[in-house]
Amino acid sequence: MLENISNLVAAFLTLSIFSFLWKDNPFYRFAEHLLVGVSMGYAIPLVYKNVFIPFLYTPIFLQRQYALIFPAILGTFFIFRFNRKLAWLSRYPIVFSMGIIGMGVPLSMHASVLVQMRSAMLPIMDINSFIIFIGTITILLYFFFSKSHEGVYGKFTKIGIWYMMIGFGASFGYTVMARLSLLIGRIQFLVHDFLKLI
Amino acid sequence: MNFFEKLQALDRRWIYLLVALAITIPLVVVFDSKTYTTTPTENIYQLIDSYAGRDDRAIMIDFMHDASTMSELFPMEVAILRHAFQRKVKVFTICFLETAAPLVDYAINTVKEEFPDIQSGVDYINIGYKPGALYLPIVLGMGDDISEAVKTDAEGRQLANLPMMEKIKNYNEMNLVIETSGSGFGASWFVYARPRFGVNVAAGITAVMAADAYPYIQTGQLVGILAGLKGAAEYEKLVDLFAIHDKPFSREIARTTHVSITDDTVPYKFKAARIGMNAQTVVHILIILFIVIGNIGYFIERRRNKELN
Numbered sequence: 001m002l003e004n005i006s007n008l009v010a011a012f013l014t015l016s017i018f019s020f021l022w023k024d025n026p027f028y029r030f031a032e033h034l035l036v037g038v039s040m041g042y043a044i045p046l047v048y049k050n051v052f053i054p055f056l057y058t059p060i061f062l063q064r065q066y067a068l069i070f071p072a073i074l075g076t077f078f079i080f081r082f083n084r085k086l087a088w089l090s091r092y093p094i095v096f097s098m099g100i101i102g103m104g105v106p107l108s109m110h111a112s113v114l115v116q117m118r119s120a121m122l123p124i125m126d127i128n129s130f131i132i133f134i135g136t137i138t139i140l141l142y143f144f145f146s147k148s149h150e151g152v153y154g155k156f157t158k159i160g161i162w163y164m165m166i167g168f169g170a171s172f173g174y175t176v177m178a179r180l181s182l183l184i185g186r187i188q189f190l191v192h193d194f195l196k197l198i
Numbered sequence: 199m200n201f202f203e204k205l206q207a208l209d210r211r212w213i214y215l216l217v218a219l220a221i222t223i224p225l226v227v228v229f230d231s232k233t234y235t236t237t238p239t240e241n242i243y244q245l246i247d248s249y250a251g252r253d254d255r256a257i258m259i260d261f262m263h264d265a266s267t268m269s270e271l272f273p274m275e276v277a278i279l280r281h282a283f284q285r286k287v288k289v290f291t292i293c294f295l296e297t298a299a300p301l302v303d304y305a306i307n308t309v310k311e312e313f314p315d316i317q318s319g320v321d322y323i324n325i326g327y328k329p330g331a332l333y334l335p336i337v338l339g340m341g342d343d344i345s346e347a348v349k350t351d352a353e354g355r356q357l358a359n360l361p362m363m364e365k366i367k368n369y370n371e372m373n374l375v376i377e378t379s380g381s382g383f384g385a386s387w388f389v390y391a392r393p394r395f396g397v398n399v400a401a402g403i404t405a406v407m408a409a410d411a412y413p414y415i416q417t418g419q420l421v422g423i424l425a426g427l428k429g430a431a432e433y434e435k436l437v438d439l440f441a442i443h444d445k446p447f448s449r450e451i452a453r454t455t456h457v458s459i460t461d462d463t464v465p466y467k468f469k470a471a472r473i474g475m476n477a478q479t480v481v482h483i484l485i486i487l488f489i490v491i492g493n494i495g496y497f498i499e500r501r502r503n504k505e506l507n
Contacts, residue, residue, distance in 0.1 A: 178405035185269020
């Protein structure tokens with residue numbers, strides 16, 4: 001019974017969102033606003049239970065770890081973003097967040113640049129590595145803008161453009177597939193879970 | 199106004215209707231279509247299967263998405279959990295997004311309905327939601343001791359006291375992390391955990407990100423990927439073909455054997471991705487037709503304009 005009611009609500013909201021394809025209407029706007037409200041309403045108590053209680057309330061008030069008061073106060077500075085005069089205070093907690101990002105720079109360099117470079121420098125043993133080799137070289141040449149793309153050099157950069165176009169095409173094809181998958185998921189819900197046609 | 203001119207001026211809502219029909223009809227009238235498995239999917243299956251029946255090996259699924267990408271990622275999670283529960287592979291589940299927490303429960307419960315003997319704390323541990331701010335300390339801390347990095351599971355039980363943790367301490371035992379994600383592809387795991395602790399990383403991703411993820415397979419940073427609904431369909435097939443019959447994996451058999459989805463022996467939830475791929479196939483053909491007709495119309499119109507000028 002409960003499942004039927006939840007399916008009915010979900011089907012109504014799904015169709016309300018789809019109704020935008022016809023034109024903008026109150027059902028669509030209602031479903032859109034409800035999504036934002038429910039997401040926030042769900043997140044706030046969950047974060048309170050899983051973050052505020054175990055990492056702030058319990059250590060400070062029950063375990064007497066008073067040193068945590070300082071980062072707690074620092075965290076509240078984020079709220080000053082909304083006050084024009086005191087907005088500068090919100091930069092301090094941001095500084096700490098940026099520090100964590102900085103910590104990731106060397107490892108990101110390793111994982112995203114150095115390992116990729118190493119992999120591009122392997123001996124050409126098969127047709128795949130040959131294709132990758134040509135693609136890497138010609139695309140790098142394309143992004144070298146200190147020389148005009150003419151003559152033999154221009155022919156190489158043109159090959160680079162072709163490689164990029166194929167790459168963009170693959171990405172676009174995957175994007176179409178992904179968007180259709182989302183639609184398939186919703187229609188699967190409507191015909192299987194809601195209408196029980198299968 | 200000729201046929202092509204009429205098409206150029208067609209109201210887009212007719213196209214929406216055709217797309218909706220091209221998706222709905224194959225979903226209602228299910229037919230058998232072949233699912234070809236690919237190496238990135240097979241690699242993940244093979245690695246998980248190698249942990250079958252071992253108490254000193256485990257995998258972790260990191261649910262890094264909310265309901266918006268559920269259509270693509272949920273069938274993957276269900277297929278992997280089904281594989282693990284069937285082959286007695288220990289599983290950890292975790293999420294760092296608040297909105298992913300109910301999806302973890304939903305995925306586990308969906309699969310558990312078919313496996314009544316599977317027990318929380320013994321066969322799997324749902325760590326549940328952990329704040330995003332603790333992502334890095336947890337990813338790095340698990341390299342030393344999982345039960346220290348995340349002290350409690352989703353039910354508030356101490357991890358160290360759970361039977362599953364007897365022979366599992368860190369990444370040496372929990373040697374595969376699969377991130378199912380709508381926004382990244384296991385990047386944090388292979389940036390932070392793989393270089394330092396050697397953990398294997400795989401990714402279940404939406405199709406949008408698949409093209410970006412392939413370079414990381416070539417370098418070995420990712421063991422494999424499940425790319426969109428197609429990846430989920432491939433994994434579903436492998437589970438039906440091998441795991442459910444407790445058969446060892448064979449790449450040759452996987453690529454040459456067809457598994458039917460029209461019989462009722464397999465519940466719908468375990469073939470949802472393959473049925474979805476039927477619709478995907480039909481609608482792709484329709485889109486290709488649209489593109490071809492649209493281009494023909496464009497070139498005819500361009501030639502006519504040239505002639506008029």
